Amino acid sequence: MRVYVVDNGGQWTHREWRVLRDLGVEARIVPNTTPFDHLGQVDALVLSGGAPDVASEAARMGNNGEYLDRADCPILGICAGMQFMAAHFGGRTGPAARAEFGRTRLYVDEEDQLFVGIPKEFDVWESHNDEVKDVPEGFQALAHSETCAVEAMRSLRRPLYAVQFHPEVENTAFGTDIFRNFLRAVEEWRR
Numbered sequence: 001m002r003v004y005v006v007d008n009g010g011q012w013t014h015r016e017w018r019v020l021r022d023l024g025v026e027a028r029i030v031p032n033t034t035p036f037d038h039l040g041q042v043d044a045l046v047l048s049g050g051a052p053d054v055a056s057e058a059a060r061m062g063n064n065g066e067y068l069d070r071a072d073c074p075i076l077g078i079c080a081g082m083q084f085m086a087a088h089f090g091g092r093t094g095p096a097a098r099a100e101f102g103r104t105r106l107y108v109d110e111e112d113q114l115f116v117g118i119p120k121e122f123d124v125w126e127s128h129n130d131e132v133k134d135v136p137e138g139f140q141a142l143a144h145s146e147t148c149a150v151e152a153m154r155s156l157r158r159p160l161y162a163v164q165f166h167p168e169v170e171n172t173a174f175g176t177d178i179f180r181n182f183l184r185a186v187e188e189w190r191r
Contacts, residue, residue: 001043001186002026006034008050008061008080011127015168016046016078019179032062036070044074044186047081049127049166058084074159074186082132082162086153089136096131096148103171106151110142113185114152114161114178122173124151124165131164159189 003025007013013029020027030039039045047064061084068075068088077085083093106124108115124145132150135141142152143163152163161182167175 001183001190002028002041003044003046003183003186004039004042005029005046005048006032006062006064006067006081008032008048008064008084010049010079012166012168013048016048019168019176020046020183023176023180023183025183032064034063036063036066039067039071042071042073043190044076044182045071047075047077047084049079049081058087064088068160074161074182074189076182077160077162078168079127079164079166082153082164083130085160085162086132086134086136086139086150089139089155091132091136091139092134093130094133096129104145104147104165106143106145106165108143108152110140112140112142112154114142114154114163114181116181116184118174118177118181123171124167124173124175125169125171126165159185161185 005016017027017029064084087093104126108120131148135153138157139153141150154161167178
């Protein structure tokens with residue numbers, strides 16, 4: 001299986017690559033300026049986190065919009081990747097009422113594919129000032145925290161998934177399991 005991590009300037013992009021590699025995936029980091037046609041045969045994409053304020057600096061997210069529009073493979077958006085995905089499909093993002101940095105308790109509302117076999121609540125690692133306020137039409141919120149109503153979401157029409165927190169860091173409990181569940185969704189899509 002081949003999964004590319006789209007580098008949006010996140011501080012933990014290499015950790016996303018490493019988790020995928022450790023799970024036995026052929027993983028590669030690609031700049032977010034890579035033209036879609038240059039991606040080649042890929043089974044899934046991960047849109048990494050990053051520093052841009054998606055609402056006012058969307059251009060710094062490079063070709064993420066093209067990837068979302070043209071890729072027919074599963075995509076996982078993380079942090080800014082999630083915010084961009086939501087905004088791109090008509091959802092609303094904006095400054096968090098209370099920015100989340102560090103350990104936060106996550107509450108799973110819908111198990112869906114990302115949270116199969118994972119407890120209904122656990123600690124995750126956050127690093128964001130902005131958040132998704134409203135999911136796009138055709139998307140479903142999957143999890144929340146005490147201060148953020150949308151900590152995870154998925155499209156009901158396509159294999160698009162997203163999380164606000166950082167499953168790639170060791171401070172997130174069950175982070176590797178979330179990546180493993182995403183890869184299972186990719187396997188199902190490939191069949």
